[in-house]
Amino acid sequence: KAGVTQTPRYLIKTRGQQVTLSCSPISGHRSVSWYQQTPGQGLQFLFEYFSETQRNKGNFPGRFSGRQFSNSRSEMNVSTLELGDSALYLCASQPLLGLGSTDTQYFGPGTRLTVL
Amino acid sequence: DAKTTQPPSMDCAEGRAANLPCNHSTISGNEYVYWYRQIHSQGPQYIIHGLKNNETNEMASLIITEDRKSSTLILPHATLRDTAVYYCIVSAYSGGGADGLTFGKGTHLIIQP
Numbered sequence: 005k006a007g008v009t010q011t012p013r014y015l016i017k018t019r020g021q022q023v024t025l026s027c028s029p030i031s032g033h034r035s036v037s038w039y040q041q042t043p044g045q046g047l048q049f050l051f052e053y054f055s056e057t058q059r060n061k062g063n064f065p066g067r068f069s070g071r072q073f074s075n076s077r078s079e080m081n082v083s084t085l086e087l088g089d090s091a092l093y094l095c096a097s098q099p100l101l102g103l104g105s106t107d108t109q110y111f112g113p114g115t116r117l118t119v120l
Numbered sequence: 121d122a123k124t125t126q127p128p129s130m131d132c133a134e135g136r137a138a139n140l141p142c143n144h145s146t147i148s149g150n151e152y153v154y155w156y157r158q159i160h161s162q163g164p165q166y167i168i169h170g171l172k173n174n175e176t177n178e179m180a181s182l183i184i185t186e187d188r189k190s191s192t193l194i195l196p197h198a199t200l201r202d203t204a205v206y207y208c209i210v211s212a213y214s215g216g217g218a219d220g221l222t223f224g225k226g227t228h229l230i231i232q233p
Contacts, residue, residue, distance in 0.1 A: 008163070037220060047164070047207075049220025060218045094163050098215055108154070108214050109221070111163030 006030065008097050008112035016118045022083040025115045029076050029097030035059075036078040037109065038070060041092040050093075053078055054100060082117075090119045124208045129228040138195040140227050142208030145189040150212045153184060154221070155193045157204040164207065164223070167193065169214075203231045 009028045017023050029036050037060075038050040049062035053072035070080040076097070082089055096109040125143040132138040144153065154169040168175055168182045170191075175182045181194040195202055207226040211217065 035215060037215060039220065046225060047221075047223035049216065049222075052215060052220065060215075060220065062220055092161070096163075096215075100215070108166045108169065110166065113163050114161075116161075 008095055008110055010093075010095050010112040010115050012115060013113065014116045014118075016120060017085050018120050019085055019087060021085050022081060023085060023117060024079055024081045025093055025095075025117070027078045027080075027095030027097075027112060029078070029095075030110055033097035033099050033110075034076055035098045035100040036072055036076065037096045037098075038078070038080050039094040039096065040064070041094060041114070042088075042090070047094070050080065085119045087119050090117060092116050123222075124210055124224055126206075126208050126224065126227045128225065129230065131230050131232055132195075132198050134200060134231050134233050135197055138198040138202065138229055138231070140193040140195075140206050140208075140229060141190065142193070143190045144208070144210045147188050147210050148212070151210045152212065152214075153182065153188075153191050154209040154211060154214070155180070155182065156207045156209065156221075156223070157202075158207070158226070159201075159204040167206075198229075198231045200231050200233060202229065204229060 035054045037052040041047045052060040056072045067083045072078045092114045094114045096111045098109045099107045155167040156164040158164045170182045184191045205226040207223045
């Protein structure tokens with residue numbers, strides 16, 4: 005079974021631009037979560053999508069948004085990029101078999117975003 | 121989610137067992153202990169999780185104390201490829217619930233040849 009894939013793997017943008025990152029979960033997985041990883045703040049939760057609905061959201065400004073499609077693929081968008089948005093953006097998927105399920109998350113390789 | 125405390129770094133000789141401790145003294149009764157690791161510049165990789173019983177899989181063993189306030193991840197025969205940052209996470213939900221998984225700073229395990 006193919007793992008979580010993220011595209012692109014590397015991206016360079018300039019301040020003020022916007023960017024869209026894509027995540028394809030493992031086949032059959034219905035939940036997709038996004039994390040930002042920086043050297044200073046470590047791994048921080050952005051948001052989680054399940055059945056095309058945002059279920060949970062971390063403490064990030066409104067410039068960070070996302071969506072999930074009917075095939076569970078997800079995109080995240082960052083508008084008006086700032087230098088501090090330079091980070092590794094990670095996507096994780098899990099089946100979510102039911103309430104109380106302890107199925108685990110599987111992470112993709114990440115997209116390395118550099119803002120100049 | 122309860123907070124965890126891990127040593128910032130550890131060394132282990134190749135071929136020996138690596139024992140990584142984690143303190144989670146404020147763990148609630150419905151919270152699991154999850155372990156992930158992250159090899160440099162890759163996405164985190166799930167290792168193992170448990171509620172109160174010891175668990176073992178093909179990668180590692182997880183020993184949870186009877187009072188559940190601490191746990192130890194054991195890599196039985198460490199190899200150079202086990203060099204990574206290891207995260208101990210406590211959560212009632214595998215996805216971390218409303219705030220996602222809280223990764224903390226983890227333990228940087230360095231396997232020495």
